[in-house]
Amino acid sequence: MKKLLLGILLLCSVSAFAKEFTEVIEAPGKTADQLYSSAREWFAETFKSADDVLQMDDPVSGKLIGKGFDKVPIKAAGMIVEIKMQYTIKIFVKDGRFKYDIANIRVGELATSTLEEYELACSPEGAKKALIDAGMKNPGKKIIEKTASNNKINYPKFEEAIKNIVADLKIAMKGAEDDW
Template sequence: MKKIIICLIMLCSLAVQAKEFTEVVEISGKNKSQLYSSAREWFAETFKSAEDVLQMDDSIAGKLIGKGMGDITVKSGMVPVSFNYDFTVKVFIKEGKYKYIIQDIAVISEGIRTNYEDYEAAKEKFKNKKKRVAFFDEILNSIDSDMTQIVVSLKTKMKGIEDDW
């Protein structure tokens, strides 16, 4: 079943704009060093191994880039189907502000990596097949929900008060 779904998605890929979560967030009262430290701590707390996740860690340039993974379970008819997905998280830091970008989101099933955008294209291609569209929607909504939680946790950590014990 998974193989059929993956093949259908790959066959109906269209030129769709890449899915991306991004924002510039201003944080008054925090300098670049404090924001960098908060972002680095967030990576360590959010992912199992920040050292394995981080692909770039440059405190001078104020850049942190990591590759994250997650998993979702959705129903295909009455049967739960589990998928892994991966994504890239970039955090750029300047005095009093930071920018995050979450991009390159892809679902991984049976060793095949399918871009988020291909699922959106598949929804359009199969718009007359309600069950299939509902299945694709469930995958995309689950990933969107996870990405929203990641953004909320990053924002919370970045605006947090430094513990001056």
């Protein structure tokens, strides 16, 4: 249990940077209204309650901004645990194209670490800093190496989760024709 708490604690400390995932995607033949409707529907189907997630829902400017979260399974202390990943997702629509921007990505049960901080903790120096910030006075070389190694294994899982969100959004924005 101590190891599990230490593993989770490592996700909750280091210092801040900002990593974003953004792209403009062409959607030939789609109007801004159609794209907006698809984006709104995607929010409703992706999150338990789109109304709770959406912070801004402006059809006039073609802008949706939401705060979402996912649980990402990672290995910690020899076990698979689900760690919370929070993010802000913005979708902007115009005739024939849309843009998404996923930023403010934070990981850990308290969502206090950024994705960049977690990435830094993949190196021995970053892992040592994370352990010290988590309250370990003088972490040994073995725990530092083990922490960095686990972080290297787990970090790609967060990026993969973001890529899955993007892939799902792209499919929804292409939209099946509603010719029922």
